[in-house]
Amino acid sequence: MKLIHMKNQVVIITGASSGIGKALAYEYGRKGAQIVITGRNEQNLNAAEAELQAAGIAVKGIVCDSASEEQTRSMVEKVMQLYGRIDLLINNAGISMRSMFETVDINVLKQVMDINFWGTVYATHAALPHIKAVNGGIIGISSIAGYRGLPVRTGYSASKFAMNGFLEALRTELLETGVHVLIACPGFTASNIRAASLNSEGKITGDSMRDEGKMMSAEEVAKRIAEAYDAKKKTLVLTFQGKLTVFLNKWMNSFLDKMVYNTLKKEKDSPLT
Numbered sequence: 525m526k527l528i529h530m531k532n533q534v535v536i537i538t539g540a541s542s543g544i545g546k547a548l549a550y551e552y553g554r555k556g557a558q559i560v561i562t563g564r565n566e567q568n569l570n571a572a573e574a575e576l577q578a579a580g581i582a583v584k585g586i587v588c589d590s591a592s593e594e595q596t597r598s599m600v601e602k603v604m605q606l607y608g609r610i611d612l613l614i615n616n617a618g619i620s621m622r623s624m625f626e627t628v629d630i631n632v633l634k635q636v637m638d639i640n641f642w643g644t645v646y647a648t649h650a651a652l653p654h655i656k657a658v659n660g661g662i663i664g665i666s667s668i669a670g671y672r673g674l675p676v677r678t679g680y681s682a683s684k685f686a687m688n689g690f691l692e693a694l695r696t697e698l699l700e701t702g703v704h705v706l707i708a709c710p711g712f713t714a715s716n717i718r719a720a721s722l723n724s725e726g727k728i729t730g731d732s733m734r735d736e737g738k739m740m741s742a743e744e745v746a747k748r749i750a751e752a753y754d755a756k757k758k759t760l761v762l763t764f765q766g767k768l769t770v771f772l773n774k775w776m777n778s779f780l781d782k783m784v785y786n787t788l789k790k791e792k793d794s795p796l797t
Contacts, residue, residue, distance in 0.1 A: 531556035533660075534607045536600075537591050538647055539617025543570040544710065546576070546616055547746035550553075553581030560603050562617070578598040590617035590643030591635070593629065600650040610654040612753075615644040615687075616665040620721035622715060624795050625678045633679035640683035645690060652703075659702035663753055664691045666709045668761070675785055676795060680721075704756055709751045711740070711763035739763075 534553045539545045540561035545575060545718045548570070559581055563569040566587045569747045574584035584606065588599040621632055644664055655662065669677060670684030686706055695705035740763055752760040789796040 529555060529610075533557045534560065534603065535605060535612040535614065536560045536562070536647070536651065537561045537614040537616055538588070538643065541565060541572045544616075544745050545616040546572050546741045547742040548616065548749065549576055549581065549583060550579065550743070551577075551746040551750045552612070553583060557582075557611070558607055558766070559583040559587050560607075562590070562599055564589045572774050590647065591638035592611035593642075593646045596643070596646040597650045600654070604654060609658055610651050611658055611660040612663065613624045613647060613651045613655060613661075614665065615647055618665065618667075618683075620677065620680045622676050622721045624676060628679070633682070636679040637683050637686070640680070641686040641690070644687050644698050648694065656698075656701055657701055661704040661706070661753060662691070662694070663706045663708060663749065664752050665749075666690075666691075668709050668711050670707075673759075676710060691761065704753070704755050706749075706757060706760065708727060708752065708760040709762065710745045710749075711765055 531550060533556075535557045537548050537552075537559065538547050541563035545561065549559045553576060559574060559576065561569065562585060563572070563585070564587070568749050569585045570585060573583055586599050586602055590596060600610070603643040619636055621628070621636050623632065635682045648662060652662075654660075664687055666675075666687050667680070668686040669681040670688040673681040673685070676776070688705050692703055693708050695707075700703065745762060748762055749760060785796065
């Protein structure tokens with residue numbers, strides 16, 4: 525049964541062909557919202573759109589590379605042409621990396637920044653006037669890596685630190701406008717972002733380095749994010765490990781250096797020794 529408190533509202537979710545993005549499409553679609561999902565891969569996007577429609581979700585898929593400002597602005601314009609409003613923008617599109625900084629191709633870091641940080645900037649800048657018009661909101665799907673730099677993921681951590689800083693500054697700018705901004709950090713959750721991470725040469729690894737079965741599901745993450753947004757929270761840090769990492773990084777930074785290093789050293793095929 526659909527909840528109707530978002531009936532006639534329009535929600536854009538970038539990078540929503542799978543994982544947390546698709547789970548968020550289900551979450552908000554069941555609340556009665558009109559969902560727009562984006563993704564770079566047309567085949568995967570079409571499959572997600574069909575799956576959501578079969579579940580009774582009102583959804584429209586638009587092919588869009590979040591790293592392209594032109595494509596992102598075109599996507600937002602198309603949404604306005606179709607629906608005439610944007611109530612919520614969820615910046616979810618993201619990619620990870622796994623490589624020692626010393627051996628990585630610098631273009632890998634640029635690619636990660638283009639999608640994770642600049643993709644958020646492009647979509648937010650294009651949609652903001654429309655969001656302000658309806659006192660809507662913005663959610664950024666960030667990461668614990670935006671609070672605590674992670675070895676072997678220098679570019680990913682940098683992109684999430686930048687994303688957090690950007691959205692925090694924007695939230696303050698918009699304080700008197702009625703627009704709400706939530707920064708959500710899922711922690712270690714079951715998501716395909718690790719399987720889609722780039723190696724030192726910029727090639728997709730296609731394999732997760734962690735046991736996904738022991739992590740919070742994408743569906744649970746989506747539910748918690750929606751609850752935090754409804755409660756007008758500014759930040760959301762999920763999982764005990766995620767909350768502990770943020771706490772220890774603030775008060776016991778040197779200890780956490782060793783803890784993070786030793787934890788990531790245990791990953792499958794870790795370059796850390």
